[in-house]
Amino acid sequence: MKRNYVNIVVLGLVLWACSGVAAAIQPAKPSVDASSWLLMDFETGQIIIEENADQQLPPASLTKMMTSYIIADQLHKGNISEQDKVLISENAWAQNPKLKGSSLMFVEVNKYVTVEDLHRGIVIQSGNDASIAMAEHIAGSEEAFADLMNQYAKRLGMNSTHFMNSTGLPHEQHNTTARDLAKLARALIIDFPEDYSLYAEREFKYNGITQQNRNELLGDTTLGVDGIKTGHTEAAGYCLVSSAEKQGMRLISVVMGTDSMGSRASESRKLLNYGFRFYTNVKAFTAGKSLKQAEVWKGEEELVGVGLAQDAVLTVLKSEKDQLKANYKLNGKLMAPIQKGQVVGEVYFQMGDKVVKRMPMVALDKVEEAGFFGRMWDSMALWFED
Structure with missing residues (x-):
């Protein structure tokens, strides 16, 4: 066997010419009046900016994002259907006095309501009564449904989240983080895009x-903006998870613990505008x-041939995209x-000396083992090379 004695270990590639490029202008991170917040790019899952994103906080009705996610999953698996009729229990109906200002769909006790209507009542009206009715329909009780919620959270990598109910009503052990909510929001859009369209509906009549x-x-x-969910309790403050798409780029923002409805909207708008103005996605490979033989x-x-099993897409500052470099090693x-x-x-x-993304490099073809003499030849060559 002929062999080039070239030890391919580290290879470098400049994705865009950057010699002589002046230092990029770095925009200041916006000042956001919230206890915890972050901004994520939907396509890449990269966090653009964040503050206290891993602080465990009460999520209020942002909880219903998980309730809705489970409903969508059960619908797609065929375990329930939109036309199933759900009997409204006294427990679900009796949410009226549970919390001052509690969000309700105004279902009636011992009446039947379709899954389709209850799902809309959860997503659009944020109905606590609808949430409990669906929790009981799917799992038999709200306690059992909360256990199901925690199993789904674990599967989605929401490692700092624990649910105690389907509604978000206050409980000292019912907490999540901005980072986990962003993961859930991304999963909602990726896994159930048709059901996600409910979050853009402006009103619902029942x-x-x-x-x-x-x-x-x-x-x-x-x-x-085409979603996603608001939340408010005295303990949680005013919260909002938003998703917006502009010129082919989708962003997800999470703000928790603002002091008013207007503030949660304005702080979310601030984050989304910042992301769209200064960031872009680059498809590197x-x-x-x-990438190399x-x-x-x-x-x-x-x-x-070696390369990537998935497209390499990175979220970068528009002013820095010409300075992106790739290195790869065997x-x-x-x-x-x-x-x-x-x-x-x-x-x-x-970007400069900072590694911003890592991806596994894979063989693009199958290579069978050589025959006896070929293996022996290479064994001797390796012995001399070492």
Whole structure:
């Protein structure tokens, strides 16, 4: 076997020419009047800016995002249907006196209401009565449903969240974080896009009563907000999880613990405007495209293409996108046999000296092990090289 004795270990690539580029202008992080907040890019999942994003706080009716997520999942699995009729228990109906100002759909005890109407009552009207009715319909009791919520939270990586009920009514053990809520918001949109469209509806009429969606940003045509959920209790303050799409870029903002309805809207607007104005997404590499032919030892082929299993998309400052660099390295020498998709190294992206994203590098083809003489030849070559 002929072999080039080239040890491919570290490779570098400048994605855009950056020699002589002046230092990028770095915008100041906005001052946000909230206990905890963050801004996430939807496509990449990258956090753009944050403050106290891991502080556990009461979520109030932001809880209903998980209630709705479970309803959507159960609908898509066929365990329930939109036309199922749900009997309203006294427990669900009796939410009226539970909390001053409690959000209600105004269902009536011992009446039947469809899952479709109850789901709308949860998402648009934030009905505590509707939430408990659906919790009982799916799990038998609200306590059992809360356990289900916690299982879903764990699956979604919401590691700092614990639910005690389906509504968000105050409980000392009912807490979450801005980071976990952003994860949930992203999952809602990715996993159930058709159900997510409910969050953009401005009003819903049931039992002769028309109620408005409390998300004030839905009326802001300049931002493209199409969700997601408001929340308020005395302990939680005024909270809002928002999602907006503008010029092909979607952002998710979370603000918790503001002091008024107007403040939660204005602080969310501040974050979204900041993200759209200063940030963009860059597609650095395409999945399946060979980044390099890497040397293979003891194989039928001497080289194998290596690349990424997924597109490499990064959220970066518009002023810094020309300074993005990629480096990639192999996990030592590659020995056959090699399977297609096998992780053989890492690609890491840098802005200056800071690594901003890491992705596994994989073999793009299969390489079978060589015959006896081929393996022996490479074994001797390796012995001399070492």
